[in-house]
Amino acid sequence: MSELDMDFLLGAEDDEGRGRRSRGSGRRGSRRRRRRRNRGGFIAPLLAVIILVGVLGGGGYFGYQWISGALVPADFTGQGQGEVIIEIKDGQIASDVALELERQGVVASARAFTNALDSAGKSNKLQPGQYTMRKRMSAAHAVAMLEGNNRLVESVTLKEGLRLSDTLTKLAEETGKPLKEFQTAAKNTRQLDLPGYARNRLEGYAFPSTYEVQPKTTPADILSSMVERFHETAEKVELEDGAKKLGYTAGEMVIIASIIQAEAGRQEDMPKIARVIYNRLNRQPAMKLEMDSTVMYALGKYGTAATHEELKTPSKYNTYMWPGLPPGPIANPGEHALEAALNPARGPWLYFVATDPNSNVTKFATTEAERQALLAEYRKNGG
Structure with missing residues (x-):
């Protein structure tokens, strides 16, 4: 039992036996009562000091300083020093960022940072990304350095x-x-x-x-x-639905789009090139695609005019040798090529020739005679 508890019990006895005790005992009881009052008067301010020390020493999100008679969040001064990379992730809120800044020693307290954000009206304007910050910065400077144009990107x-x-x-x-x-x-x-x-x-x-x-x-x-x-x-572009309407799989549509992308010199020619591909695939009797771009892909080369020797490659990507589509895409097509594959132009064309390599102009033909005329034009223009 503590001395304080013992005094309490003794005090109770004094109250009960006050009439039976001598005057001397009464004086001792009086001293004990004064001692209890003194101790009671000391406990309240002591608890207040303990709580205050706990607040000041606890740090973390609740770090505070006593300034001008008021408790304010701990904060550094100046623009800081050194360098540290801070990452703001998708979905993080201001308090999450504040705690990370405090953990890495950028700001003195998370509360100071969130207060500075509120003052600047930027609580909901932090952009995901990585930023170069400094150690021991004032909260206001930290907010300023988290502007979008300061992202490391x-x-x-x-x-x-x-x-x-x-x-x-x-x-x-x-x-x-x-x-x-x-x-x-x-x-x-x-x-x-x-x-x-x-x-x-x-x-x-x-x-x-x-x-x-x-x-x-x-x-x-x-x-x-x-x-x-x-x-x-x-x-x-509704790739899967569009492919199904044309009688192909989405994967086949990407292959077709990749050929269109590789063969087309201009965006406006893409729907016509798509039509040539479909006309050859659907022709009866079957007609090979005979696309130079697929042969060059098989050989790891570039160009749109394969030589007779190059056309001998046994690769499944050699559409001069094998019927139908090659086994996979030959490039990464963009949106325009995908749209052209899904929306081919109307027409009977079976051939196309880039007649002017300098201007990327492509012309289309239906018969072999027309194709030969286009090839003559191509050679005339230095092709």
Whole structure:
């Protein structure tokens, strides 16, 4: 039993036996009562001090300072020093960011940062991304450095019609990340969320567009973003429904779009090139596609005019040798090529020739005689 509890009991006895005790005992009881009152008067301010110390020493989200007679959140002064990269992730709210800034020593307290955000009217305006910050910054400076134009990001633009091998090389050059890492990520197709009709091959589905790449973005992240963009575009153009109406699978439609993309010099020619492909595929008796672009893909070369020797390759991509479509896409088609595959122009054409290599003009023919005339024009223009 504590001394305080003992005094309490003794005090109770004093009250009960006050009449039986001597005057001396009464004086001792009086001293004890004064001692109890003194102790009671000391406990309240002591508890207040303990609570205050706990608040001041606890740090974290509840870190405060006593300034000018008031409790305010702990805050650094100045623009800070050193460097640290802070990442704001999708779905994070201001308090999440504030706690991360405090954890990494950017701001003195999370509360100071959220207060500064509120004062600046930016509580709901933090953009996901990575930012270069400094250690021990004032909350106001930290808010200023989280502006969207201060994000660590670089843009990589991938044009339509690039083969996957060229796409990976371009990504490595633009981001400074090792080509081998992109090649490894491209082979690990299970993590890329490819559609089932892609048959676990990324070629044709690394959608060409402009992508933002941040320092911590991995090659797998980048390729996943490209596949995600393909999904969005496929849904936009209604790829699966459109393919079904034409009597093809979505995967076959991507193959057709990739050939259109590789063969077309101009966007306006794409629907006509699509019609030539369908007319050859549906012709009776069967007619081979005979597309030079597929042969060049098989050989790992570039060009739209294969030589007689190159046409001898036994590859399944040699559409001069094998009927029907090649086994997979030969490039990554863009939205216009996909739309052309889904919406071919009306016409009887069976041939097309890029008659002027300098202007990318393509002309179309229905008969072999017309085709020969176009080839003569092509040779006349230096082709």
